Amino acid sequence: TFDPPADAVVRRPDFLLGVATAAYQIEGAATEDGRLPSIWDTFSATPGKVLHGDTGAVACDHYLRWEEDVELLAGLHVDAYRLSIAWPRVVDAAGRPNEKGLAFYRKLLRRLKEKGIRTSVTLYHWDLPQHLEDAGGWRNRATAYRFAEYADLVSRELAGLVDFWSTLNEPWCSAMLGYGTGHHAPGQADLLAANQAMHHLLLGHGLALATLRRNDPASRKGIVVNVGRGTTDGTTPDDARAAELFELQHNDWVLDPLLRGQYPPRLHDELWPAARPPVQDGDLETIGTPLDFLGINYYFRTNVRADGNGGYVEVPLPGVERTQMGWEVHPDGLRDLLTGFHRRYDNLPPIYITENGMASDDRVVDGAVVDRQRIAFLERHLAAVDEAVKAGVDVRGYYVWSLLDNFEWAFGYERRFGIVHVDYATQRRTPKRSAELLREFLARRRSPS
Numbered sequence: 536t537f538d539p540p541a542d543a544v545v546r547r548p549d550f551l552l553g554v555a556t557a558a559y560q561i562e563g564a565a566t567e568d569g570r571l572p573s574i575w576d577t578f579s580a581t582p583g584k585v586l587h588g589d590t591g592a593v594a595c596d597h598y599l600r601w602e603e604d605v606e607l608l609a610g611l612h613v614d615a616y617r618l619s620i621a622w623p624r625v626v627d628a629a630g631r632p633n634e635k636g637l638a639f640y641r642k643l644l645r646r647l648k649e650k651g652i653r654t655s656v657t658l659y660h661w662d663l664p665q666h667l668e669d670a671g672g673w674r675n676r677a678t679a680y681r682f683a684e685y686a687d688l689v690s691r692e693l694a695g696l697v698d699f700w701s702t703l704n705e706p707w708c709s710a711m712l713g714y715g716t717g718h719h720a721p722g723q724a725d726l727l728a729a730n731q732a733m734h735h736l737l738l739g740h741g742l743a744l745a746t747l748r749r750n751d752p753a754s755r756k757g758i759v760v761n762v763g764r765g766t767t768d769g770t771t772p773d774d775a776r777a778a779e780l781f782e783l784q785h786n787d788w789v790l791d792p793l794l795r796g797q798y799p800p801r802l803h804d805e806l807w808p809a810a811r812p813p814v815q816d817g818d819l820e821t822i823g824t825p826l827d828f829l830g831i832n833y834y835f836r837t838n839v840r841a842d843g844n845g846g847y848v849e850v851p852l853p854g855v856e857r858t859q860m861g862w863e864v865h866p867d868g869l870r871d872l873l874t875g876f877h878r879r880y881d882n883l884p885p886i887y888i889t890e891n892g893m894a895s896d897d898r899v900v901d902g903a904v905v906d907r908q909r910i911a912f913l914e915r916h917l918a919a920v921d922e923a924v925k926a927g928v929d930v931r932g933y934y935v936w937s938l939l940d941n942f943e944w945a946f947g948y949e950r951r952f953g954i955v956h957v958d959y960a961t962q963r964r965t966p967k968r969s970a971e972l973l974r975e976f977l978a979r980r981r982s983p984s
C-alpha cells in the first residue's frame with residue numbers, strides 16, 4: 536500500500552495532489568477542427584528526429600476520448616488536473632480565435648469543474664504554431680508579443696474555468712533543447728539562438744502574466760520550470776565548480792531573471808561570453824513581475840566533473856538506480872534543490888511540484904500492470920517534499936507526470952510515464968498498480984474511516 540507517515544504533508548487535505556499531461560503528448564487529432572501545424576508536427580515528421588519516426592498525430596486520441604479520460608481522473612479522486620492548451624488549436628493564422636478549438640477546452644474544463652477537480656492550465660507546453668517559427672520563432676522578439684495576444688484571447692474566453700494558470704512549461708527545454716542542442720523542435724543547435732529564445736520566452740511570460748491578471752483576477756498565476764540537481768563525485772575545486780556551473784546553467788539561468796530581475800552574471804562572464812541575451816530597457820522588470828506560485832518539475836540528478844576547459848562534463852555514476860529514460864533516481868535532489876531555492880531567493884513564491892514521475896517498460900499481464908519501481912519512486916519523492924516542507928519550504932501540491940502513457944517527445948511512444956497504461960493499438964486504458972494505490976490513498980484521505 537501507499538502509506539506515508541501520519542505527519543506527512545501529503546496527508547493534509549489542503550495539500551493538492553494531482554496528475555499532469557500536455558496537449559501534444561495526448562490529444563492527437565492533429566488536423567481536426569482547424570488546428571494549425573505546430574513545430575512538433577514538423578519536427579516529428581522529419582526523419583531521424585523522433586525514435587521510430589513516431590508523431591503526435593494520434594497519440595492517446597484524447598481530443599476524441601476526453602470524456603472517458605475525465606471519468607478516469609474522477610475515479611482516481613485527484614484534487615487537481617494539470618493540462619495544456621494547444622496554441623495552434625485556438626488561434627488561427629490571422630490571430631483570430633478558432634471557436635471550435637476553444638469549445639473543446641471549454642467543455643473539458645467545465646466537466647472537470649463539475650467533477651470537483653481543480654484545473655491547472657499551461658498556455659505553452661512546446662507546441663508553437665509553425666507559421667510563427669517560420670517568422671523566426673522564439674529567436675524573434677515579436678513571438679513574445681504573439682504569445683501575450685494568445686494569452687489575452689484564451690484568458691478572456693476561459694476566465695472562471697481555471698484555478699491555476701501557468702504561462703510556460705519549462706522554458707529551459709524550449710530554449711536549450713529546441714534552439715541550443717536541437718534535440719527538440721524546432722531542432723536548431725546554436726547557443727546564441729538558445730539565449731535569444733530564452734529571453735523572448737521569459738519576456739512573453741511576463742507580458743502574458745499581466746494580461747492574465749487583468750482578464751482573470753480570481754485565478755492564481757505562475758510559471759513552470761524544470762530544475763536539475765548537479766553534484767560531483769570529483770574531489771578537486773574545479774569539480775566542485777563544475778557542479779555549480781551545471782546548476783547555474785539549468786536553474787539560475789531561468790530563476791534569477793524571474794525572481795531576482797537579472798540574468799546570473801557568471802553565466803555569461805564564465806560560460807557563454809559570446810551568447811548574451813538581447814535585453815532591452817524594461818524587459819527585466821516585465822520578466823520579474825511577481826508570481827502567485829512557482830511550478831517546479833524535477834526528474835533526476837546529474838553527476839559532473841570539470842572538463843578541463845572551464846566547463847563541466849557529465850560522468851554517469853555506476854551502480855545507481857535508473858529509470859527507462861536512463862535518468863538516475865535521486866529523491867534527495869528534490870529536497871536539496873527546494874531548500875537551496877528557499878535560501879537563495881528572498882521572495883520565493885509558494886511552490887507546486889508540477890511534474891515528477893518516471894518512465895518504465897510497463898506491460899499488461901493478466902489485465903494488470905505492476906509498476907513497482909514507480910510506486911517506490913513516487914513514495915520517496917513525496918517523502919523528499921515532506922522533508923523540504925519541514926525545513927521551511929512552502930510546497931502546496933504535487934502532480935504526478937503523467938496520467939497516461941503518451942508521446943514522450945524525441946523518444947516517441949517507447950517511454951511510458953503514465954500511471955495509466957495505454958495500448959496504442961486499441962487506445963485501451965489500464966490503470967497501473969500505482970494508479971490504484973493513489974486512488975486508495977486519496978479515497979482514504981477524503982473520508983478517513
Ligand code: PNW
Pocket residue numbers: 557560704705708761832834890936943944952
Ligand atoms: C518534461 N531533460 O520534459 C516535460 O514537461 C514533459 O512534457 C515530459 O514528458 C516529461 O518532462 C518527461 O520527460 C523534460 O532532458 C524533458 O532534462 C527533458 C528534460 C527534462 C524535462
